[in-house]
Amino acid sequence: MNLQPLHSQGPSLSRIVTGVWRWQQLSSESVERLIKTSIDEGITSFDHADIYGDHRCEELFGAVLKNQSALRSQMQLITKCGIKFSSAKRPQTWIKHYDTSEDHITWSAENSLKMLATDHLDLLLIHRPDPLLNPHEVAEAFVKLKAAGKVLHFGVSNFTPSQFEMLQQFLPFPLVTNQIEISLSRIDSLFNGDLDLMIKHGASPMAWSPLGGGKLHFEERDWFAKATKYNASYSQLALAWLLKHPSNIFPILGTTKPERISEAAKSTDIVLDKQDWFEMLKWSTGRDVA
Numbered sequence: 001m002n003l004q005p006l007h008s009q010g011p012s013l014s015r016i017v018t019g020v021w022r023w024q025q026l027s028s029e030s031v032e033r034l035i036k037t038s039i040d041e042g043i044t045s046f047d048h049a050d051i052y053g054d055h056r057c058e059e060l061f062g063a064v065l066k067n068q069s070a071l072r073s074q075m076q077l078i079t080k081c082g083i084k085f086s087s088a089k090r091p092q093t094w095i096k097h098y099d100t101s102e103d104h105i106t107w108s109a110e111n112s113l114k115m116l117a118t119d120h121l122d123l124l125l126i127h128r129p130d131p132l133l134n135p136h137e138v139a140e141a142f143v144k145l146k147a148a149g150k151v152l153h154f155g156v157s158n159f160t161p162s163q164f165e166m167l168q169q170f171l172p173f174p175l176v177t178n179q180i181e182i183s184l185s186r187i188d189s190l191f192n193g194d195l196d197l198m199i200k201h202g203a204s205p206m207a208w209s210p211l212g213g214g215k216l217h218f219e220e221r222d223w224f225a226k227a228t229k230y231n232a233s234y235s236q237l238a239l240a241w242l243l244k245h246p247s248n249i250f251p252i253l254g255t256t257k258p259e260r261i262s263e264a265a266k267s268t269d270i271v272l273d274k275q276d277w278f279e280m281l282k283w284s285t286g287r288d289v290a
């Protein structure tokens with residue numbers, strides 16, 4: 001799987017990304033195996049957040065990199081910041097809230113560097129739109145982190161088009177993605193302007209929960225017929241359905257099983273016929289397009 005640009009100004013990522021949200025219960029050996037299987041399959045980009053696994057996932061991943069530092073040059077690291085919740089690791093936080101202040105973004109990015117045992121992040125995202133977001137502060141943090149070489153590119157997650165465009169207005173470089181939920185069971189972004197906005201800005205969307213978190217419930221006989229036609233598994237078809245969209249969706253796979261990473265990697269070889277694509281859309285909506 002070749003790297004593909006998320007935006008013309010970078011970064012280049014593997015078209016399928018491995019997400020670590022569900023890795024908190026795994027042993028260090030399992031984490032190492034998932035990392036190495038991903039890389040062997042050409043899935044070299046990894047999606048983190050400071051909060052995953054109650055702030056443990058970055059550290060688990062970083063422990064593998066600490067022991068095998070050569071792995072770092074073979075991968076691209078994405079992480080997020082801006083959500084705070086009450087936790088033994090964050091005793092001063094007593095209510096779940098967002099913090100996109102300059103100080104917190106800077107502190108969080110630097111802490112992620114430490115946890116991940118790396119000197120730079122390829123991409124940092126604001127995790128959720130913050131009603132108290134001050135774009136001047138976000139811009140200050142982003143510009144300083146970029147100038148210091150600590151973060152190469154920036155983006156957002158779960159932003160509406162107007163939130164994306166508002167923040168972009170204050171930045172001297174492009175937001176390269178909006179990471180949103182997209183799958184056969186979550187199709188609103190195809191029709192509500194989210195994906196149009198990405199095309200307009202030359203940025204590619206990243207899709208979280210691309211397999212609906214493992215809960216894509218459609219008629220067994222429909223899946224079976226399609227799987228037979230393409231000689232593909234259900235999850236490969238669900239990913240190929242996302243990959244066909246002209247906005248260049250980068251799906252983030254959430255499995256904890258190496259064999260499912262290998263299976264997903266093959267989805268980039270499947271090119272769905274237009275009518276099959278629309279039939280799968282119909283599974284989701286329950287009706288033909290108008």
Ligand SMILES: NC(=O)c1ccc[n+]([C@@H]2O[C@H](COP(=O)([O-])OP(=O)(O)OC[C@H]3O[C@@H](n4cnc5c(N)ncnc54)[C@H](OP(=O)(O)O)[C@@H]3O)[C@@H](O)[C@H]2O)c1
Pocket residue numbers: 018019020021022047048127157158179180207208209210211212213214215235252253254255256257260
């Ligand atoms: N930006 C955001 O707000 C946000 C929110 C949520 C997630 N994310 C990112 O998106 C990533 C993916 O989210 P997700 O975990 O919900 O994605 P997903 O790939 O849709 O779901 C993964 C779940 O599906 C299960 N599954 C069942 N059959 C599978 C198959 N054939 N292949 C692969 N998985 C299968 C997995 O179980 P097994 O482990 O048993 O395979 C796992 O529990 C996260 O790791 C995180 O990086 C971002």
